[in-house]
Amino acid sequence: MFDRELAKASQAIIRALTEQGLPTPQRIDWSPTPFHGQWGFGTAAFFQIAAQEARRGKGGCVPERAAEIAQAVLQAIGTPEGFSRASVERGYLNLYLEPGLYAKRVVNTILAQGEDFGRGHPKDERVMVEYSQPNTHKAFHVGHLRNVILGGAMANILEFAGCDTVRANYIGDIGLHVIKWLWCYRKYHPGEQPQGDKTRWMQEIYTEAERRLEENPENEQEVRALFAAWEARDPELVQLWERTRQWSMEGFQEIYDLLGEHFDVIFYESEVEEPGKRLVEDLIARGIAIDERPDGPVLIKIDELLGLEKETYRTLVVLRSDGTSLYSTKDLPLAIRKFEEWKVDRSIYVIDVRQSLYLKQIFKVLELMGFEQARNCVHLSYEIVNLPGNVTMSSREGTVVLFDDLIREAFARAGRIVELKNPSLPDDQKQIVARAVALGALKYAMLAVDNNKVVTFDWDRALDFEGQAAPYIQYAHVRANSILRRAGSIPQDATFEHPLEASEIQLLELLARFPQEVQRAAAEYKPLQIANYVYNLARAFTDFYQHCPVLQAEGAAGAARLRLTAAARQTLASGLRLLGIEAPEVM
């Protein structure tokens, strides 16, 4: 927001350095000054120059020399245009802003742009974010939830940052787990219809299948026969598969609706299986893949092809020895299809960290095939969600916290809190609030942890409604909204001529930073950046709320603070929206 002023100041500094015969850096980096209650930007550029001199043998104490140079530069440039004060502190050159002028500019910018405040310029880049990737005929559990929430927030952020964003889902609708399910259903539940929560019902049959097969291993022959029938596309089996798959899809859709997620395209494993097998034949013909069938699988010795001594990419199996497909068989053609059919420039895979090597292999094989866009494939990895005692969630082993159970508990707890905190709210409002708070808390808990940190699932922490959690941020939004509602209308304009409180300056400084926070979150693939930012913003607003009367403010301060409140409400709502969290009007 102050790029223009800082750029001019940078130019002046470089000119001053040149005039004094000092080395000039390529550019001057500015960061917000860390002092509470003062608003400005500082640069540490002179440390680098002083260090450079010291290296050339001049010796001396670097911090002292940095301060000396900074002081000389300050003498030369004076206070740059647009700033109220400049000073040298501990070797830093700090430029302070005239609070009133800039406060007005920040607030006016936000209110003029509304929900577009913070949106990046269109980047002329199309990115696809593939996330969620659930298996049909199986449970949807808390481990899957981290993926959806992370992927959804990441897509929101990339889109807001200026990318043309395509949200993709990739459904695991075939494979041994589906065959086992179909076997169990045909044998023990013929003709049954799903009851209650469809996803849970699907999971129950799946665990039953696993249990029966473990108890009676001789049944595996029947499963193998069914797999063969599937491979032969037995019409009756295919029909059953389609119908049962649909039940899973309907169940998933309920979950996505609840979470507020939508996809622009859904890929199915089943539709890339045949293209994958053809691609593997091509790889064999081109000498990239080695065909060891029938005694072994079709594989690609990547390190060998690259002439690497040290094991790096290892070997990737791309087709089973019996000719049936693997995950890799299908991922290769799909990767290409994303670029060719969807014309994307970058392809992001939101998949947990355990598949890091696998994805490195896939991307490298694409490169070996001569597919140049392979370098535009990105693995956005994240750590898994474990149960206490470091137990990994597994639908096969039934060690899962089901999404359905979690969401029920979340709604129940949030409902009790709403009843406690705001009993006079009409019932339908209570439900809306409870829902926003429950989902918000859940999402925030997932997003407020760095991607590469393991989350140990804990009911109380996943559903935390206090402290650094979504409801705190939502509450700040509600209170801002409450002030604005009482005020009736927001003044068209206001000057910030009253002496600004420290809390007002802090709030303004954070508000001004929103656009760059969005860019950084997008560039680093870190929704956490936004999660932290919006929490800090909520704290700053709460602090402002404590210290500065708005409606009872004297004179011109009232209008200014009212507009500041409106700007804060807007930015809180925008930040939450990027995280996929609702900002309620009341709670």
Next chain:
RNA sequence: GCCCCCGUAGCUCAAUGGAUAGAGCGCCUGACUUCGAAUCAGUAGGUUGGGGGUUCGAGUCCCUCCGGGGGCGCCA
């Protein structure tokens, strides 16, 4: 054997190579006749796992050790 990730306050987590390492939870003390107390103010809590190195400057980068988790030819 090769590779990746984690280790920061009692607990859970933050922190562009930058200024005094910050929050929340929990503990204790206090604040509703106030623009909404899902809040706030205050107290206490640190050799950033250990040791080297690079740098003007390291929680952050490099090396090494310790502890924990994960991955590695026919699971997805």
